Every structure is written in structure tokens, then in C-alpha cells.
Amino acid sequence: xxxxxxxxxxxxxxxxxxxxxxxxxxxxxxxxxxxxxxxxxxxxxxxxxxxxxxxxxxxxxxxxxxxxxxxxxxxxxxxxxxxxxxxxxxxxxxxxxxxxxxxxxxxxxxxxxxxxxxxxxxxxxxxxxxxxxxxxxxx
Amino acid sequence: xxxxxxxxxxxxxxxxxxxxxxxxxxxxxxxxxxxxxxxxxxxxxxxxxxxxxxxxxxxxxxxxxxxxxxxxxxxxxxxxxxxxxxxxxxxxxxxxxxxxxxxxxxxxxxxxxxxxxxxxxxxxxxxxxxxxxxxxxxx
Numbered sequence: 609x610x611x612x613x614x615x616x617x618x619x620x621x622x623x624x625x626x627x628x629x630x631x632x633x634x635x636x637x638x639x640x641x642x643x644x645x646x647x648x649x650x651x652x653x654x655x656x657x658x659x660x661x662x663x664x665x666x667x668x669x670x671x672x673x674x675x676x677x678x679x680x681x682x683x684x685x686x687x688x689x690x691x692x693x694x695x696x697x698x699x700x701x702x703x704x705x706x707x708x709x710x711x712x713x714x715x716x717x718x719x720x721x722x723x724x725x726x727x728x729x730x731x732x733x734x735x736x737x738x739x740x741x742x743x744x745x746x747x
Numbered sequence: 748x749x750x751x752x753x754x755x756x757x758x759x760x761x762x763x764x765x766x767x768x769x770x771x772x773x774x775x776x777x778x779x780x781x782x783x784x785x786x787x788x789x790x791x792x793x794x795x796x797x798x799x800x801x802x803x804x805x806x807x808x809x810x811x812x813x814x815x816x817x818x819x820x821x822x823x824x825x826x827x828x829x830x831x832x833x834x835x836x837x838x839x840x841x842x843x844x845x846x847x848x849x850x851x852x853x854x855x856x857x858x859x860x861x862x863x864x865x866x867x868x869x870x871x872x873x874x875x876x877x878x879x880x881x882x883x884x885x886x
Contacts, residue, residue: 617861617862617863617864617865618862618863618864619863619864620863620864620865636831637829637831637836639778639791639825639827641780641788641789641791641823642788642789643782643789647821648821648842648876649780649781649821649822649823649842649843649844649876650780650781650782650789650791650821650822650823650842651823651840651842652778652780652789652791652823652825652840653825653838653840654825654827654829654836654838682786682787682788682789683788683789684780684788684789684790684791686778686791686792686793688778688793690776690793692775692776695862696862697776697793697862699792699793701790701791701792703787703788703789703790704788705788722756723756723757723834723835723836723883724756724757724758724759724883725756725757725758725759725886726756726759737788744862744863747864
């Protein structure tokens, strides 16, 4: 087999947990991922979010499929950014547990304005149990 | 509770399957997601990819954690793009099954040059079983 290796591949570096947290705090859109318990592949959906302490808050339509599944379940949240021209980028993965919470107990949810239409009155809190990240540095 | 609804939220539209396929063919980086079978939240990791027919091909380091988990498992692949300034965007989710394949049997893998360093000689094929997408149109 021909092996088309590039001469200058990008370097992978771990991102320290504290920097992962700063990246999460600095962004507003990521992807929530969860399993639906039927042995099929996970669901991955972009949503906007905000941080509250060490947790993430989402606002969803109470009758949506995604809200149904996030009522109390293991869930992940991923953010990333990359540049095609020099093949660099970074990603942060927060793995934890999601649950419905009372919006009144989580004032940060008030400044989280959902992008999409519909009454997104349900607040989901994603508690982070494991926070990791990787950076891909140009060679 | 105060309800800070915006006046002009973005509209959600389903993306037809054929357009989802075109979007997959037109991009080169997405996020592969899989469960690790320990009841914890899914892993979601960005990788570059290429299409071969209706399937996706990835190239990974044979000794990597991700390769280990993708040997034969339900797996998803997500791509998206969004604009913060007008709160619009789109996302495509391919759910299916991943398995290791022989690179020689999948010539498209030859033009897939991994961004990251390391000998990424293992080719993973993600067979798409369900392909859906959503567009968020500015109001």
C-alpha cells in the first residue's frame, strides 16, 4: 500500500484542564452528545450554551426529543475550532451528566438566549465530570 | 421567571437527505462520536475524513484509543457550521456503524491525509444508517 505521509504533520498537545474551562467560558456554541439507549450510535447536536460555575447550561424546548433524552443521563459537550489552511485547531470535550433544573435556581440561564425559534423554557444543566482537550499545532 | 425571548428567533428547517450527503462530501473535518460501553457519556472527537460512496473513511493511529473503540461499534459523525452574528447555521448527523477495513480495499483512503502527526495507517469505515440535518435560518 502506498503511504502518502505528509512531510510536516501537525503536533498534538494536551490542553490543561484550566485552559479547557477558559475555552468553554469564551465560546457560545457547542455540541451536546448523548446515547439514546437503544444500542444505536450517539446523537450529536449543536446548541448554544452558557457556563454557570463549573457546569454548562442549555435552554431547550420542553417537548423536544433532545430535552426528553437529557432529563437525567450521561452526556458530553464538545467545542472546537480549526483552520483548514494550516491544518491546526483545538477541541475540548466535557463528559458528565445532564439533568433538568429549575430555571429560577440558575440565574445564568436568564442571559442564555436560544438561537432557534420555539419556547425554549426548559433549562438543562450538564455537570462536568471529566474535562479534556487537545490542540493541533501547525508544524 | 422572566422570559427573555428574542423578537426574531431563527427558523429551523430539516435538510433533505440528499443535501446532507452533499454537505458531507463538501467538507473535510467533522466529529466522530461513540460510546465506550462503561455507562459514561459519549466520546466526541474532531477528525478529518473523506467520503467513499455513501460511507465515511477516517485514518487513525492503530494504537490510539479512538481506533480501539471504533473497531466495530455504533458510531456517529457530525458536521456543522454557524454564524454568530446572525445566529444562523446548519448541522448534519450521520449515525451508523464503524469498523476497521483494509486500506487496500478502500482506495479513497489514499487521498485522505491525516492532519495530525503519527503513523495513521488504520482505516476506519463508518457506514451511514441514518442521515439527518437541520438548518437554522436567520429570521
